[in-house]
Amino acid sequence: MSFEFDNNKPIYLQLVDIIKLKIISKELKPGSKLSSVRDMAQEFGVNPNTMQRALSELERENLLYSQRTSGRFVTDNEDNINQLREEVAKVEILSLYNILTKLGYKKEELIELVINNLKEMS
Structure with missing residues (x-):
């Protein structure tokens, strides 16, 4: 493949x-x-x-x-793996933050938007 x-x-x-x-x-x-x-x-x-x-x-x-x-x-070494996992998550969150702030969302709105969307996914 x-x-x-x-x-x-x-x-x-x-x-x-x-x-x-x-x-x-x-x-x-x-x-x-x-x-x-x-x-x-x-x-x-x-x-x-x-x-x-x-x-x-x-x-x-x-x-x-x-x-x-x-x-x-x-x-x-689970600590190395977990540290990498957290670093990747931070990069992805920053990317999402940058995209959504360009769309005009404020920080408080972002938090609410993410929470609401996560609730809908469960």
């Missing part, structure tokens, strides 16, 4: 974002083993070097770790 990538952002960074979402949504469970670089590259429809670069970045961010003979694993 190949993905459609944005030409305005490096593919490896887009892969980092996709894998981060899989980690914080628990699609990739803490401590779980990842597929090989080649298999993941094939799954995403990218060059193995691009996938390797994305995985190295995730290791640098302490979201993945390598075991020399066993492969790569998702961190089992």
Whole structure:
């Protein structure tokens, strides 16, 4: 399954974002083993070097770790995962805030709007 990538952002960074979402949504469970670089590259429809670069970045961010003979694993550090989850939520909230304030909503109206819409969704 190949993905459609944005030409305005490096593919490896887009892969980092996709894998981060899989980690914080628990699609990739803490401590779980990842597929090989080649298999993941094939799954995403990218060059193995691009996938390797994305995985190295995730290791640098302490979201993945390598075991020399066993492969790569998702961190089992729940604090790191929860911190990332909160950071992503803040970015999304800021984006929503910026869009809605451009539409003329005031802060108090935004709070009421979000609460009312969440109630309707349940």
